[in-house]
Amino acid sequence: MRETVRAVIKPNSRKGPLVETLDDGTLQLYVRAPAVEGKANRAAVALLAEHYGVPKSAVSLAAGATSRFKRFEIDR
Template sequence: MVRATIKPNSRKGPLVEVADDGTLTLYVRAPAVEGKANKAAIELLATHFGVSRSAVRLSAGATSRFKRFEVDI
């Protein structure tokens, strides 16, 4: 399980930053509308971990900035 904070509409992204406690901060350019930021976060995590998009699932926090993802590595 991966804990992440999403920063939608970010000019800095797409970027993944890893904190000391292991949580990730995901900077995505997509807006937080109609699940676009969630989809962008899944694609970004898949690229970061080197897996396919289907290996990354949002397990909690669909409408929150704080999310949990499951990644099949």
Template sequence: MPISVRATIKPNSRKGPLVEILDDGTLTLYVRAPAVEGKANKAAIELLAEHYGVAKSAVRLASGATSRHKRFDIDL
């Protein structure tokens, strides 16, 4: 059964790649990729897969493809 994760993406980040967990349970994803042509989304999927220890194919962008605020479904 997949879990749903809310995340805010920070593209072009010098701090990344990094996952921060906020007090309300949402994640902040710092990725080095720019927010063009889906590069930041792809980097976020790779980062979440590494963070949760699953394959990249187990992480899907459920909503927010063009927004900083996204929802991912992850098959654990």
């Protein structure tokens, strides 16, 4: 089963790594990695994999590679 998740990324966060759910169901991801050369995206994939209890290979970035607002697909 494939699930699509909307997320807002907060790179360079001292609060992270942390996942919070916003009122509209969007996930707010706090990652320590900077938004340089895809480091924050890779950190977000790892964080979502841990959050959902799936391997990193089951999480893929579907849209928003250069945006704070992203869509991930998770194979469960």
